[in-house]
Amino acid sequence: xAKTTQPNSMESNEEEPVHxxxxxxxxxxxxxxxxxxQLPSQGPEYVIHGLTSNVNNRMASLAIAEDRKSSTLILHxxxxxxxxxxxxxxxxxxxxxxxxxxxxRLFVKA
Amino acid sequence: xxTIHQWPATLVQPVGSPLSLECTVEGTSNPNLYxxxxxxxxxxxxLFYSVGIGQISSEVPQNLSASRPQDRQFILSSKKLLxxxxxxxxxxxxxxxxxxxxxxxxxxxxRLTVL
Numbered sequence: 001x002a003k004t005t006q007p008n009s010m011e012s013n014e015e016e017p018v019h020x021x022x023x024x025x026x027x028x029x030x031x032x033x034x035x036x037x038q039l040p041s042q043g044p045e046y047v048i049h050g051l052t053s054n055v056n057n058r059m060a061s062l063a064i065a066e067d068r069k070s071s072t073l074i075l076h077x078x079x080x081x082x083x084x085x086x087x088x089x090x091x092x093x094x095x096x097x098x099x100x101x102x103x104x105r106l107f108v109k110a
Numbered sequence: 111x112x113t114i115h116q117w118p119a120t121l122v123q124p125v126g127s128p129l130s131l132e133c134t135v136e137g138t139s140n141p142n143l144y145x146x147x148x149x150x151x152x153x154x155x156x157l158f159y160s161v162g163i164g165q166i167s168s169e170v171p172q173n174l175s176a177s178r179p180q181d182r183q184f185i186l187s188s189k190k191l192l193x194x195x196x197x198x199x200x201x202x203x204x205x206x207x208x209x210x211x212x213x214x215x216x217x218x219x220x221r222l223t224v225l
Binding site: 030031032034036041042043044045046049087091092093094095096097098099100101102103 | 142144146151152153154155156159167169198200202207208209210211212213214215216217218219221
């Protein structure tokens, strides 16, 4: 099963951009790259997903490498409310294998 | 709009007691439904998923079972709880698809402590 690798933690200053990396070197052609974030004692919240092309929505941008073996979640201006654990996961069109790793804990400093 | 409910929010149960956690979804039809468990400080582990009424697939062997008696109701059960069943249980739904690739919407979770 394709897995993802993320740094354990990252730190950012408020109002600055944040780039959260994710490696998925064994990704298959039918895997979608999803990002979720989780605040303490809450369920994960969907952030963004993509297949091959870069994606933008109101929450963030997703930059996908040309070979799809890595991706980066971009928060354009971090706020204190963005402090959370961010999970990069691969979800498949052909099955239901869902592997959430430990994610990246993002700390945002005022 | 769609909403997902889970109850109870917290639960403390003795070892060997039964368990029933309920999840319901409103505002959508024939969703894919999921049960996850999260141990303290860890990522989420997919336990079960369902693509329709009465259709349950298990991802890991364990002490738990799931049922889907109605289209938008998903129940997680155990006959006898173990200490290792403690954790944060999350229900999620996604639009109908052959795989899990659609955006998943998570409920608020149930924190279970087995003593």
